[in-house]
Amino acid sequence: MPRAPVVRVALPTPLRQLFDYRVAGLDVEPGMRVRVPFGRQQRVGVVMASAEDSEVAAEKLKAVLEPLDDRPVFDAGLLELLQWAAGYYHHPIGEVLTAALPKALRLGADLAAQEERWRLTAAGRDACAAGEPRRAPRQQALLAALQDEERSAVALRAQCGEAWRTAARALAERGWIEAFETTCAPAPVAAAPAAGPAAPPLNDEQRAAAERIESSLGQFGAFVLQGVTGSGKTEVYLRVTEAALARGTGALVLVPEIGLTPQLVGRFRARFGVPMAVLHSGLTDHERLLAWREAYSGRARVVLGTRSAVFAPLAQLGVIIADEEHDASYKQQDGGFRYSARDLAVMRARGAAVPVVLGSATPAVETLHNVAEGRYTRLTLTRRAVQSAGPRLALIDLRAHAHTAGLSTPAVQAIERHLGAGGQVLVFLNRRGYAPTLLCTACGWVAPCKDCDARLTVHLHSRTLRCHHCGAEEPLPERCPQCGFAVKPVGQGTERIEETLAQLFPGVPCVRFDRDVVRRRGDLEAAVQRIASGEGRILVGTQMVTKGHDFPNLTLVVVLNADQGLFSTDFRAPERLAQTIVQVAGRAGRGTRPGEVLIQTEFPDHPLLTGLLTEGYEGFARTALAERHEAAWPPFSRLAAVRDSARTAEAALQFLTEARALAAGARGVRLLGPVPAAMARRAGRHHAQLLIESAERGALHRFLETWLTQIAALPSARRVRWALDVDPMELF
Numbered sequence: 018m019p020r021a022p023v024v025r026v027a028l029p030t031p032l033r034q035l036f037d038y039r040v041a042g043l044d045v046e047p048g049m050r051v052r053v054p055f056g057r058q059q060r061v062g063v064v065m066a067s068a069e070d071s072e073v074a075a076e077k078l079k080a081v082l083e084p085l086d087d088r089p090v091f092d093a094g095l096l097e098l099l100q101w102a103a104g105y106y107h108h109p110i111g112e113v114l115t116a117a118l119p120k121a122l123r124l125g126a127d128l129a130a131q132e133e134r135w136r137l138t139a140a141g142r143d144a145c146a147a148g149e150p151r152r153a154p155r156q157q158a159l160l161a162a163l164q165d166e167e168r169s170a171v172a173l174r175a176q177c178g179e180a181w182r183t184a185a186r187a188l189a190e191r192g193w194i195e196a197f198e199t200t201c202a203p204a205p206v207a208a209a210p211a212a213g214p215a216a217p218p219l220n221d222e223q224r225a226a227a228e229r230i231e232s233s234l235g236q237f238g239a240f241v242l243q244g245v246t247g248s249g250k251t252e253v254y255l256r257v258t259e260a261a262l263a264r265g266t267g268a269l270v271l272v273p274e275i276g277l278t279p280q281l282v283g284r285f286r287a288r289f290g291v292p293m294a295v296l297h298s299g300l301t302d303h304e305r306l307l308a309w310r311e312a313y314s315g316r317a318r319v320v321l322g323t324r325s326a327v328f329a330p331l332a333q334l335g336v337i338i339a340d341e342e343h344d345a346s347y348k349q350q351d352g353g354f355r356y357s358a359r360d361l362a363v364m365r366a367r368g369a370a371v372p373v374v375l376g377s378a379t380p381a382v383e384t385l386h387n388v389a390e391g392r393y394t395r396l397t398l399t400r401r402a403v404q405s406a407g408p409r410l411a412l413i414d415l416r417a418h419a420h421t422a423g424l425s426t427p428a429v430q431a432i433e434r435h436l437g438a439g440g441q442v443l444v445f446l447n448r449r450g451y452a453p454t455l456l457c458t459a460c461g462w463v464a465p466c467k468d469c470d471a472r473l474t475v476h477l478h479s480r481t482l483r484c485h486h487c488g489a490e491e492p493l494p495e496r497c498p499q500c501g502f503a504v505k506p507v508g509q510g511t512e513r514i515e516e517t518l519a520q521l522f523p524g525v526p527c528v529r530f531d532r533d534v535v536r537r538r539g540d541l542e543a544a545v546q547r548i549a550s551g552e553g554r555i556l557v558g559t560q561m562v563t564k565g566h567d568f569p570n571l572t573l574v575v576v577l578n579a580d581q582g583l584f585s586t587d588f589r590a591p592e593r594l595a596q597t598i599v600q601v602a603g604r605a606g607r608g609t610r611p612g613e614v615l616i617q618t619e620f621p622d623h624p625l626l627t628g629l630l631t632e633g634y635e636g637f638a639r640t641a642l643a644e645r646h647e648a649a650w651p652p653f654s655r656l657a658a659v660r661d662s663a664r665t666a667e668a669a670l671q672f673l674t675e676a677r678a679l680a681a682g683a684r685g686v687r688l689l690g691p692v693p694a695a696m697a698r699r700a701g702r703h704h705a706q707l708l709i710e711s712a713e714r715g716a717l718h719r720f721l722e723t724w725l726t727q728i729a730a731l732p733s734a735r736r737v738r739w740a741l742d743v744d745p746m747e748l749f
């Protein structure tokens with residue numbers, strides 16, 4: 018096929034355009050990376066399109082230096098997705114690609130490279146048959162992994178852990194396994210997956226859901242799989258994936274954050290014999306490259322990862338699954354390209370004509386609106402797969418009961434009761450550290466962060482004061498720096514609750530889950546293990562405990578402070594609160610014992626709390642949608658935010674004020690602000706925001722298109738850092 022003489026290339030620059038190059042007889046097609054001259058440098062870009070000619074004068078048109086791939090990295094569907102994202106989020110295409118491509122590939126690394134692989138030798142097979150090796154669990158695991166197929170070093174490391182290489186060397190010395198090199202080429206896609214062990218028979222609801230989704234394989238369909246934690250959603254994902262694999266296609270599975278990957282990876286690995294590629298922020302650049310190779314080559318049939326994995330190549334995409342779809346982590350909240358991986362997953366599925374499954378116990382209010390409008394199909398799992406009644410929820414009126422360091426008397430009594438009955442207890446508080454404030458009782462001084470409009474949090478274990486907004490840290494003072502009097506910590510954090518519980522329940526082992534104790538890979542597993550083994554009886558945790566882990570013996574959850582989300586300027590705050598409460602409550606009574614959930618509040622009559630109690634999340638979502646309709650907030654309108662920061666509050670506001678002035682007379686949009694952020698000063702910079710709202714998406718985007726170029730040209734733009742956030746998740 019004769020190739021078009023010109024290609025349009027996306028390059029990593031902030032310019033909102035493509036760059037034309039002559040192909041000069043090279044084998045180049047859309048989706049491939051190319052090395053091109055750019056100014057006096059060379060850059061790596063991605064060919065977005067071919068063209069017959071260019072508007073650039075022929076003598077000025079430079080030639081592609083070399084193609085870096087022999088087949089496209091991004092297939093037509095992905096290219097379209099990237100282009101759509103650049104348009105929708107009004108972000109330069111080159112920078113969109115920067116977000117989508119692993120760094121090594123942006124720098125020109127080979128995608129179809131030699132890679133280290135390992136396989137069992139005949140001697141090794143005999144040894145295994147003879148029951149060898151008898152006492153080396155790492156070696157046994159490695160041999161088991163190589164039993165049915167050869168595997169890459171990456172896959173072995175992912176499966177057998179960091180120490181795999183020591184085991185591999187030992188086995189290689191005995192001649193049982195051997196390493197070899199191969200080129201990553203598309204592997205033939207096997208017809209059927211290796212039948213995994215022990216898939217439980219699905220219950221009726223699970224089967225109905227799985228069948229409905231499976232009937233959509235090969236065509237687009239958006240499904241909301243709604244069910245509380247433990248209702249068997251993951252089992253449905255596995256079943257649908259199995260069906261996709263059986264058709265010779267693969268699955269892309271997204272999770273909102275890295276902490277959720279190990280368990281899900283474990284479940285998929287245990288079920289399928291097929292190689293998987295895992296992508297998350299904890300990988301080194303090289304590991305990420307290797308995972309991409311697995312996916313691109315078609316060797317990995319299942320790709321599982323966090324946000325940016327939505328751009329991962331898959332030889333034959335069959336289905337996309339986004340677990341915990343309501344989670345705000347799906348939205349890139351900083352940097353330039355602020356995309357929603359959940360929304361892009363739906364777009365990708367549409368383009369690729371495959372079904373997408375959005376799973377959650379508490380679907381985003383927007384998602385439920387899409388269900389109500391008939392755009393998404395809801396599939397509900399109402400029963401817990403493992404039999405147990407749902408937990409009982411009750412409020413504790415903090416005004417009516419005495420409390421010790423944040424724990425009310427009824428809560429303490431309930432903890433006692435549940436521990437006495439042999440249950441485990443979770444105490445939830447979304448604030449780490451010992452206390453949020455250090456106060457001088459003589460002069461009223463409170464320890465402030467020098468760079469933020471925030472107080473420093475007391476961390477007693479490390480004897481430091483820390484800012485949770487900018488990371489600043491200083492030693493804990495003994496005395497008030499202002500008057501020399503003694504200082505005392507005020508309020509509660511998880512550290513202090515742990516201390517109080519140790520005093521109230523001496524000898525009862527307590528495990529804390531927060532970012533201060535769970536820092537490295539392995540910490541989380543260790544903490545989970547202490548609870549799962551029954552060694553830890555009380556858990557104290559932040560948001561971190563709301564995700565995933567299964568503690569069947571947990572019978573009581575105490576939510577210490579539900580009130581932070583009740584009164585906020587952010588219209589999404591109540592939704593986040595309701596989701597948190599439901600997710601935390603989902604930790605209770607997952608085994609055969611019934612659970613109890615106690616929520617401490619100073620506002621027991623607040624309609625959000627009472628609604629949640631009487632009608633559950635459904636009732637809450639209905640009220641929330643009605644309120645948003647009334648106030649014309651999304652999904653009943655479209656929203657974008659321009660956020661900026663500067664060294665002075667004036668500069669931050671000036672740019673946005675001028676930006677607003679440029680919008681005077683714009684049709685179909687309403688501008689709100691600018692206003693300083695609720696916490697205006699963070700890390701020494703002043704933050705402000707301007708909202709743009711429209712009843713209609715088209716109007717908003719037409720407006721942004723021209724307005725963004727205008728505001729970028731404002732002289733005041735150069736004195737601030739600013740970014741556009743389409744569909745912002747958090748408002749301040």
Ligand code: ADP
Nearest residue numbers: 217218219220246247248249250251252402403
């Ligand atoms: P979710 O993803 O909604 O939290 P899971 O799929 O993890 O739910 O299911 C919760 C637990 O119940 C898991 O241990 C799972 O193995 C088990 N389970 C799920 N479905 C069934 C079933 N149909 N029969 C037996 N056990 C099941």
Ligand code: ZN
Nearest residue numbers: 457460497500
């Ligand atoms: Zn003082």
Ligand code: ZN
Nearest residue numbers: 466469484487
């Ligand atoms: Zn700070």
